[in-house]
Amino acid sequence: MAEGAQLVESAQEMPRVVAALAGILERVAERNDAAATPAELAATPASAFRATTKPGISVRAYVARVARFAGCSPACYVVAYIYLDRLLRRGRCLALAVDSYSVHRLLITAVLSAVKFMDDICYNNAYFAKVGGISLMEMNYLEVDFLFGVGFDLNVTPETFGDYCAVLQSEMLSQCAAAPPAPPRLHCCLSDDDTAAAAAAAAAVNSCCSSQQQQQLAA
Numbered sequence: 611m612a613e614g615a616q617l618v619e620s621a622q623e624m625p626r627v628v629a630a631l632a633g634i635l636e637r638v639a640e641r642n643d644a645a646a647t648p649a650e651l652a653a654t655p656a657s658a659f660r661a662t663t664k665p666g667i668s669v670r671a672y673v674a675r676v677a678r679f680a681g682c683s684p685a686c687y688v689v690a691y692i693y694l695d696r697l698l699r700r701g702r703c704l705a706l707a708v709d710s711y712s713v714h715r716l717l718i719t720a721v722l723s724a725v726k727f728m729d730d731i732c733y734n735n736a737y738f739a740k741v742g743g744i745s746l747m748e749m750n751y752l753e754v755d756f757l758f759g760v761g762f763d764l765n766v767t768p769e770t771f772g773d774y775c776a777v778l779q780s781e782m783l784s785q786c787a788a789a790p791p792a793p794p795r796l797h798c799c800l801s802d803d804d805t806a807a808a809a810a811a812a813a814a815v816n817s818c819c820s821s822q823q824q825q826q827l828a829a
Contacts, residue, residue, distance in 0.1 A: 627775075630778040636669040639708050662711075665743070669717075676717065688774055696760045700761060715752055
């Protein structure tokens with residue numbers, strides 16, 4: 611993945627929603643890395659999503675690589691974000707969290723699941739395995755483990771889509787203004803009582819995706 615180092619310098623080439631997702635995952639992984647002690651890392655339960663060593667590519671470069679080669683619609687990254695939140699909520703009893711050991715595998719699997727649910731045409735698992743830098747066997751296993759982890763709850767309502775778009779919209783604005791972003795939450799995404807105003811959600815949807823993609827969600 612040598613090209614990853616070059617991709618990280620050109621966030622303008624990524625859709626804004628992808629850059630926003632990269633920023634959120636990067637900060638959450640960094641925070642969880644800093645919070646974990648060696649003893650806690652050693653005691654972390656085994657998971658298919660945890661690598662034995664930290665990947666040599668940064669989170670932002672990895673997201674840029676996926677965005678460059680996956681060829682999926684921007685809406686898929688919003689849906690992948692939703693799936694990640696669902697997985698992490700359901701996996702709290704297993705102490706599953708986003709850190710440098712897990713974020714890459716979680717991301718590629720979430721995007722693969724979102725692409726298959728959202729887009730009419732998509733690449734197969736073998737292609738995504740190459741993009742993600744893992745074997746086809748690993749990709750297949752991660753997909754199955756991910757689907758069971760979210761309880762096969764893949765449907766996304768327009769309201770939920772708008773709520774998560776609002777979070778990504780806020781991240782976009784903080785990146786454009788070069789302002790210090792809000793501290794990331796423990797796992798990844800929204801708390802149980804987080805909501806977004808209807809107007810803000812509508813504006814966020816317009817920024818993240820096209821009207822055609824919104825109609826696809828509502829269908």
